[in-house]
Amino acid sequence: MTIPVRKIPCGGRLLFMAFLFCCFLPVRAALPAPDTVKKSTPEQALQYLNSIKDLQQSRWWPNVAPALLLSNLKTFTIKPFAFFEGKTTNFCAYSALTYIPLTYDPLGFARFMINLYKNGQANIGKDQFRPSKPVRLEAGLLRYKGTLDINPAGQMWFLTLADHYKGYLNFFNRRFQKGDENTFWSSTNYAKFNRMLRRLFNGTVKAKGSDLFRPSVKDLPGFLETQMQKGLVFLYLNNKKLYRKSHRQSLISTPTHYVLLTNIRKLSDDLIEFEYWDYGARAIQQLSPAFLRNIIYGISVWNPKTPK
Template identity: 75%
Template sequence: MMTLTRKIKTIKHIVFIALLIFFVQKSNAALPEDIAPKSSPEQALQYLSSIKELRQSKWWPNVAPERLLQNLKTFTTQPFAFYEGKTTNFCAYSALTYIPLSYDPLGFARFMVELYRNGQANIGKTQLRPSKPVRMEAGLLRYKGSLDINPAGQMWFLALADHFKGYLNFFNRRFQKGDENTFWASTNFAKFNRMLRRLFNGNVKAQGADLFRPSIRDLPAHLEAQMQKGLVFLYLNNKKLYRKSHTESLISTPTHYVLLTDIRRLPDGNIQFEYWDYGARAVQQLSPDFLKNIIYGVSLWIPKASK
């Protein structure tokens, strides 16, 4: 009986390792091969598993400690599962979250645990000290899809929106219930690039603006070349992207951020456009002109070499 139990435990251990390797390979697909992550998912999981008792935080009363740790373990092995939720304006924060989850999962896990324990924590060049209304709301968001059962994501998104401000947030700077769906949580292009620079140790090269598209002659070739250097984020008009008929319109404004995971030209001249959006990979085939029409911003993040 004891031998059978040991065999079952061994099989479970092997399956776990196999799944971990599979998820890591899938999740690191957007990182260029010559960029070595600062830490590994295995290190993050070992750290999270070493926390035998995490007390209920007085700062985050609606976030259960066991749910927080489970969320962080899931996102360590499945970065692409990190989802901004339905009807929210969290897409910018969701897109940039791929950086810590793929490049330094151990550092992100430690940051989140510290934020939970102390109500504040440092990440990159920034100290996040969420306001009381934000801390009281985390864990209570509902009707947002999988974000409902992801209090770790709620903490992170709300803290970022509370700290970083741009001109879109000018008339709504203090959180009130329901503001995750309003301009309080919105992100303009300059704010997005400022977050990349302040939160993560890397160089950021940005092209484009909120109202004007970047002047790039061969956009597909340019994006493909940028992906060889680092992580590429796109600021685009997703209303056009998700129309059943990809046609021109008089009104065109960017509203959405995605992580580019692959792009290539097809034999028929169209572009296969793959990106991370709403917690999943999406694939579309678009004409070069339409692709150029929907993209307003291109942000390249390249990690700085460790000293």
């Protein structure tokens, strides 16, 4: 039995090109850990954002209005689960990992976004971001993407991440052109996703799986439940199988989508209740253990480093 959920296709549909490009080896989370590991609180982030009274129109981001930017950032601070990658885009990987800064360091994320807006560049984690001019001109103009249309802050963040981080899927399309939010330019392979987790956020990442081969785990539901006690669990899924009625049949089984696991438990009828954050909302499905094992290609567990 499946509980109805929002069914919207998401990025990386053409992973079959991986076979033509190169071979990959498997690479070696449940919600926030105790508050002691958080760097800041939503209250601190809101206090900071409310203190900004004279934010001027950025010359770097001419299509992002300062008032709407501040409004978006306040909404994300209060409702991190409302963050939405938009319809038909390949932003799902960036949306999934955004839960980390909004939960563990909302003040740091707000400051990063304001600095990026004011200066056209900013630092977060181990990297400095300097979005290209085409990206900066596009933020605020994306349309027909659902609520992302009125979310220029989200557009800035997604486009900046896609512009900065590259993997093999981006090899033939590395420079942004109009409409590239829907193409390989914004796609994320599994190694790239784990690299972003390690570079962006202060924590440890343990990953099992790959773009082509499923992780070898005997009791997958039990394993996932155990991992949720350690950190945030991100899953790399075959979205075509999860939402079978929304996609055409593919000749090859490939992962297409990233989600944040929020709960998993075994039911009395041998089904698995599978709950995850997806498309700006929590989705719940009841799946057989075999089907769950069939759709999961990657398991990434992010655990924040505890201050000494």
